[in-house]
Amino acid sequence: MKKVVVNEAKCKGCGVCVNFCPKSALAMADRINSKGYHPAELANEAACISCGICGRVCPDAVIEVFKP
């Protein structure tokens, strides 16, 4: 399981999580979800420190965060 689980179908591609990730571990994916948005994805899992910030700032309750 990934440290950051993105419920892609709910993502509105707002970029708020990407903006606040302290480790630049997130990015907007090239693909498009069923709503027509580019969803956020964990692009660099190694960089992620499981701080939970992306989960907390996401307005759409898309992200859950885990710590190994």
Next chain:
Amino acid sequence: MKQVYSVPKSLRPVSTHYCPGCTHGIIHKLVAETIDELGVRDRAIGVASVGCSVFSYDYFDCDFQQAAHGRAPAVATGIRRTVPDAVVFTYQGDGDLASIGTAEIVHAAMRSENITVVFVNNAIYGMTGGQMAPTTMVGQRTTTSPEGRIKGLAGEPIRVSEMLATIPGATYVARVSTTSPAHIAKAKRAIKKAFEVQLAGGGFSLVECLSTCPTNWGMSPVEAMEWVDKNMIPYYPLGEFRTPEGGQTNG
């Protein structure tokens, strides 16, 4: 793996109708987390207002009533008086609370109704397409202040928290922001405290949440958050304006 952040249970697992990046969604999550942590979902009764949050009843997994524009505090009063052990909260925008519903909010505070008010100040009428609100900043362009809000014509924005803090019955009044992880953490503490005041029978509590409207402000979600920090927070200082202990913390 240990879960560090999970989606609150009191929020239904549905997609909201809010625009991408609108911080209404963050505020919903904070309220739902609070309901979860306090274990009051089964006695919570929310009152939805008229504004973009009109459908908030679809998102919170608890009993709800939908109020007329501005009247949520009166509706909450009716609920409060009839179900003594309910946890009653309203969720209102700034047009709803600070314009058409000014009488209702002032008098709910005066009576110190034992309710919690979640007040979303996004300096605009979101739902109706971005008209000027009483909270719109001087100079801010809206569809009804095309040249920017003009002080000499429309006055200066109303500071709801400061105004309500002058009312003896307003037990807890705080202003928070939703525009950074640190602000969100503080916002959560304030919202939880407001509900705790109610649970302790302490009377009226209100948390004013500075919020964004990327769509009607014509900005990206992140730009909108920066706009709040740069333009709104200096005029609308964050902090606790009334606490049950009698203290005040600004800034």
Next chain:
Amino acid sequence: MAGRKLFKGNEAVAEAAVRAGCRYFFGYPITPQNEIPEYMSRRLPEVGGAFVQAESEVAAINMVYGAAGTGARVMTSSSSPGISLKQEGISYIAGADLPCLIVNMVRGGPGLGGIAPAQSDYFQATRGGGHGDYHLIVYAPASVQEMVDLTLGAYDVAERYRMPVMILGDGVLGQMMEPVSFPDQMAPDRPAPEWATRGARDGRTPRLINSIYLKPEELYKHNLDMAERFEKASANEVRYEEVLADDAELLLVAYGTTSRVCRAAIEKLRERGIKAGLFRPITVSPFPYDALSKRAKSAKAVLTVEMSMGQLVDDVKIAVAGAAPVHFFGTTGGVIPKASDIAEYAAGIVGEEVR
């Protein structure tokens, strides 16, 4: 029923509501109904209820909405200008299918008008008043005892059809003292209705009190459902009284205070050998159209008497539907018609139409 006690109309309607199970009152002062909130502020705490003096009639009716949404038996009262302010909330209450009791002790209008009795809120009461496709069940009592009796049954009716019930009185009914009797027993406690929002306890699905239906087909369905319930109420709840109507050639139609004066007028007319009778709607919404229609067929002329420039008369014309000429005698501004003036006017009609 216990013995009869002298009661002022306003206090009687309040006590009757309490006996019917009302435990919550939200109101704002206005003449000529102030004895109702005053009475409730003393009485409700005695029975474990609550009284709130709201900041306005707008707030009061929205408090009623909130309380009614929890399944409580709840009441508000006001007089004309205040009822105008309540129209927003009444529309929402109707739209959300909530039962409640609203009392309007009508005074003269428009605007601030006067404080003397009037019947000029008939359209407002019977034609919705607020926005949207809805009806209220509106009772128009003519005595303090009748006001008590109608109030005693008001919540059952409001809950059966899930719509607000209004008592349409006026300053005379509110202020006059008459001997009344109340039932000894309070209405028994009842379980909260299955739609009430009191917290989603014991794992039940959350409930919603709401009047929004953004999809036209859904609002259509909801409004049809409301209309069907009102139709059922029209079939079951219509009430009226007839006085000397069987052989009446001249049929007076009047409600509330005016109907009391009309009783005296028909006596005068009968003394003069004119066969006059009275048809008195007790429910003005739903209106007793069928009963009046039937009765009008045996009359040679119909005379509507009301304290307004002509509102009830519209319903009378709908009911009579051309079966007999419909005449109108109205007073306005808070002036109560005199029996002798009504009789005089009626006799004039008789000269033209009945003879």
